[in-house]
Amino acid sequence: MTAPSPAPQLILASASPRRRDLLARLGIEPARIAPADIDETPGEGELPRPYAIRMAREKAVAAASPDGYVLAGDTVVAAGRRILPKTEDEESARRCLSLLSGRRHRVFSAIALRAPDGTIREKLSETAVRFKRLSAAELDAYIAGGEWHGKAGGYAIQGAAEGLIAWIQGSHSGVVGLPLYETRTLLASANLIAG
Ligand SMILES: Cc1cn([C@H]2C[C@H](O)[C@@H](COP(=O)(O)OP(=O)(O)OP(=O)(O)O)O2)c(=O)[nH]c1=O
Numbered sequence: 663m664t665a666p667s668p669a670p671q672l673i674l675a676s677a678s679p680r681r682r683d684l685l686a687r688l689g690i691e692p693a694r695i696a697p698a699d700i701d702e703t704p705g706e707g708e709l710p711r712p713y714a715i716r717m718a719r720e721k722a723v724a725a726a727s728p729d730g731y732v733l734a735g736d737t738v739v740a741a742g743r744r745i746l747p748k749t750e751d752e753e754s755a756r757r758c759l760s761l762l763s764g765r766r767h768r769v770f771s772a773i774a775l776r777a778p779d780g781t782i783r784e785k786l787s788e789t790a791v792r793f794k795r796l797s798a799a800e801l802d803a804y805i806a807g808g809e810w811h812g813k814a815g816g817y818a819i820q821g822a823a824e825g826l827i828a829w830i831q832g833s834h835s836g837v838v839g840l841p842l843y844e845t846r847t848l849l850a851s852a853n854l855i856a857g
Pocket residue numbers: 675676677678680681697698721735736737738739748769812813814815817818819820837838839
């Protein structure tokens with residue numbers, strides 16, 4: 663009789679506490695957190711969807727390990743063909759929110775799972791979001807709240823912004839950072855969760 667092989671470990675390649683919390687909702691605690699430090703500059707003319715997938719894959723590869731599966735994600739807010747930045751200052755947050763005000767945009771949330779043998783599987787969630795038309799007072803109040811800091815597109819749906827979102831179609835968890843349906847499916851395909 664051969665000894666049972668140890669369960670493969672799951673490494674979460676993310677510095678985001680939101681991704682860890684979302685993964686916990688699937689009952690999974692990663693064996694290790696290994697944030698991936700990659701160049702996140704979009705390529706010249708790169709479109710939001712392939713960019714999100716490329717980033718998730720590159721993060722998974724950057725955190726590669728011979729003894730575990732690596733899960734990585736990337737969330738991109740897109741206004742048409744434009745990739746909106748992670749806003750680091752008030753001015754860029756204002757610019758993003760003014761652009762999103764009263765119109766529909768898309769959020770692409772890609773996840774990638776790298777197996778110990780180097781095989782990479784990926785999935786993409788696509789969510790359409792529509793903000794109400796923001797008054798100057800609403801915009802000022804949101805900016806003053808500071809929740810835009812470091813967030814793709816200048817907002818966080820898990821905070822006050824949800825009160826300004828009139829409609830959403832797709833995956834709420836995907837917008838926050840880890841689409842739970844796609845993540846569960848991906849983990850099940852690698853037998854890391856019951857399928
Ligand atoms: C649109 C939106 C974005 N965000 C955030 C999540 C991410 O911080 C950011 C997208 O950036 P990401 O590059 O996807 O993730 P990250 O830099 O936070 O973490 P890591 O690469 O280490 O995994 O936008 C929200 O938290 N809520 C939202 O509603």
